[in-house]
Structure formats: C-alpha cells, structure tokens
Amino acid sequence: MSYLRAFGSSVPLRRVGNQEIAQLLNVTPNWIFDVSGIEERHYAAQEDTVISIGLLAAQDCLQKAGITAADLGMILVASGSSDRFCPGPASKIAAGLGLDTTPALDLPITSAGALVGLTLAAQLAPSVGRVLVIGAEIMSRCIALTPEEKNTAILFGDGAGAALVDANSGFARIQDSCLFTDGNSSEILFMRNEQFHMDGAAVILHASRKMPRAINLLLSRNQIEANAVEAFLLHQANLNLITRVAAAVKAPQEKFFTNISRYGNTSSASLLIAADEWFASQTAALSGPIVFAAFGSGLTWGALLATPY
Amino acid sequence: MEPQARILEVLQRVTGKQITPGVDESLFASGLLDSFALTDFVCGLEEEFGATIPDSDLSARKFDTISKVEAYLASKS
Numbered sequence: 001m002s003y004l005r006a007f008g009s010s011v012p013l014r015r016v017g018n019q020e021i022a023q024l025l026n027v028t029p030n031w032i033f034d035v036s037g038i039e040e041r042h043y044a045a046q047e048d049t050v051i052s053i054g055l056l057a058a059q060d061c062l063q064k065a066g067i068t069a070a071d072l073g074m075i076l077v078a079s080g081s082s083d084r085f086c087p088g089p090a091s092k093i094a095a096g097l098g099l100d101t102t103p104a105l106d107l108p109i110t111s112a113g114a115l116v117g118l119t120l121a122a123q124l125a126p127s128v129g130r131v132l133v134i135g136a137e138i139m140s141r142c143i144a145l146t147p148e149e150k151n152t153a154i155l156f157g158d159g160a161g162a163a164l165v166d167a168n169s170g171f172a173r174i175q176d177s178c179l180f181t182d183g184n185s186s187e188i189l190f191m192r193n194e195q196f197h198m199d200g201a202a203v204i205l206h207a208s209r210k211m212p213r214a215i216n217l218l219l220s221r222n223q224i225e226a227n228a229v230e231a232f233l234l235h236q237a238n239l240n241l242i243t244r245v246a247a248a249v250k251a252p253q254e255k256f257f258t259n260i261s262r263y264g265n266t267s268s269a270s271l272l273i274a275a276d277e278w279f280a281s282q283t284a285a286l287s288g289p290i291v292f293a294a295f296g297s298g299l300t301w302g303a304l305l306a307t308p309y
Numbered sequence: 310m311e312p313q314a315r316i317l318e319v320l321q322r323v324t325g326k327q328i329t330p331g332v333d334e335s336l337f338a339s340g341l342l343d344s345f346a347l348t349d350f351v352c353g354l355e356e357e358f359g360a361t362i363p364d365s366d367l368s369a370r371k372f373d374t375i376s377k378v379e380a381y382l383a384s385k386s
Contacts, residue, residue: 035343151344182364182365184365185364185365185367185368199369200344201337201342201343201344201347201369202367202368202369203344204344204345204347204348205344205347205348205351205367205369206364206367208345208348209348209364209367210364240345241345244345244348
C-alpha cells in the first residue's frame, strides 16, 4: 500500500499577463482568456533551468513532509522541456538534494508525466521506500510567440511541482490507478528539437474523451459515485477542457480544483502545482476520495484514486 | 432527410450558428468550428447517425468539411 504524504511547488517570479503577449500574437487579452481561462502565466528567468526549479519544488515538498532527502528511496522526474534529453534532469536534481546513490529516473512525458510518476511511485514505494515525484517544465523556451503559433503560445507557462509517496503513512491512501498509451496519434502532441508541437483541435478531441473514460473506469471499479468525490485534480491544460471533463463525469464543476488562470498550462508540472495549492487550501482533514487525471504526449493518459487515511 | 442536411443540422445545433457553409468549405477556416466545438460536433454526429467514432479516427482533418464528414460516415455504415 502507498500513501500521498505531501506536495510542493515552485514557480518562477516573473508573471506574464495576457496583455504582454497579446500584441506579439496579434490577438486581444480577452480572446486569450475566453479560449483558455488563462489570465497570466509565469516565465522562467534566463538563469533558471528545469533542474533549478524542480529542485526548489522538491525541497518545498520535503520540508512540508518533514523529512530529508536522505529519507528518499527513489526520485522520479517528469519533464518534456529539459534542455538536455539524456540524461534528463532527474540525476542533477538528486545531486542538488545531496544524494549520490538514490536512484533518480526521468519520465520525458509532457503533460501526463506527473500522473505517470505518481502511478509508478504507488507501485514502487512498498519496495524502494519513499518516492519523490517531480514535474518540472520551462515551456516558455519551447514555444514561439508568433501569430502563427498563437493557439499554443497563449497556453503555456513555467513551473514545478512535487509529491511525496510514502509506503507507510500519509493523508490519503492510493487505492487505484490506470494508465493508457496509444501511439497511433502521437504526432498530435510532441517535442522535437526543443520545440513543442501541438494539434490543438485533435488534442482537445482526444483528451475530452479519454480523461473522462479513465476517471469513470476508476470510479466504477471502486464503486464510487462522482458526486462522492471530494476533489478532482486534473492536469491544468485548458479551463474549457476541465469544464468538459466535469460535465462528462457528471460531477459539479466546483469539485474540480483549478489554478490555470494564474499559471497557464505548465505541462507535467501542472498536476502537482494544483495538488500543492489544493492541499494547502484544505482547512479540515480529507473526508472523501480525490481523483487525479491527466492527458499528454504519447498519447498517454490515466487517472489515480486516493481515499482518506 | 439526406445525410448532408443531417450533418448541417448537427453542425448548426452544436455551434448555435445558423450558417450554411458550402459542402467543401472548411468548417475551421469559416469560423464555424474550433477545438471545443469539434468535440461537440463529433458527439452530435455519433448521436444523429448512431455511429461510434473510434479514437483512431479523432482527427480534425476528417471533419473539416461537410463532404468529408459525409464520406467518413458513409465509410462507417
């Protein structure tokens, strides 16, 4: 059995509002908000790296969990935007935490990487010990702020999130999860030569069907009604997509935590940044199930169910 | 009702726009469809034609014009 114990996050200081990018993209700030629900996002400074912001999120998570890096059994780092593909950021983040033998593995899966990390961590924690899952992205360096790329450029921001999965204790027990990959449509969402490519219409079409299916599968096989779920924590891709997922699983929109208006889509970091903010906003102990879900490159998608412990 | 008329009816219903595009006019370029309206359009087509559109066919290109949609649905029947 594995448990969610703590979350952490870190976003670059620089806030970039719709006004700042609208002129470059030949659109209006209101149009950006209408099609995405995003008001601002954070962009990394020149000296920031996926490693440096991932390290900050990791340290924040460890501090909130009240443990040290030496207590970790494994580190999993999800990132599609790291400036170096192999090795990716995991080993350097581990080194930054002062570790020189703890296994640290990369998950180069944009958007869905943190969910994949949580799912793997739930399986691995009973054998390797505490697993720190990190999602860190600097997407602003992988997009073009040009009118031709406006549909992608408006969405993305930079940031990092982290989660600690523990084999012995936590605030929620990871009860079930599901992951899927379909490579037949992998060309609609991919990173090549450090540039992000997305066929937005096709991605929305796939995501608006696949995420609800994954969520409904978990709820169904665990005999949980959507209305009984305390919170849905989704990859923050687009507010309109989250609204559609809520409608598809027949759960009230207010159960879906969102912070995309302030951070944009931070790809693999978004799920854990959202989880960190959601958890920090809780004033009472968890009283119902929580459901995570994400969709990303691969195509890879899935969901994870955790229940109060 | 002919397939093209039924497709147009679904299109107008999900977009809320009483526009009649040419059968070979791009539904995206004409502004009738965007990423989210496409999702509704595909769901509407499934309901109207009693078809199941598999994930492997979820490509915007297949649903870009009324004639492409008609050809696609004919291939499924």
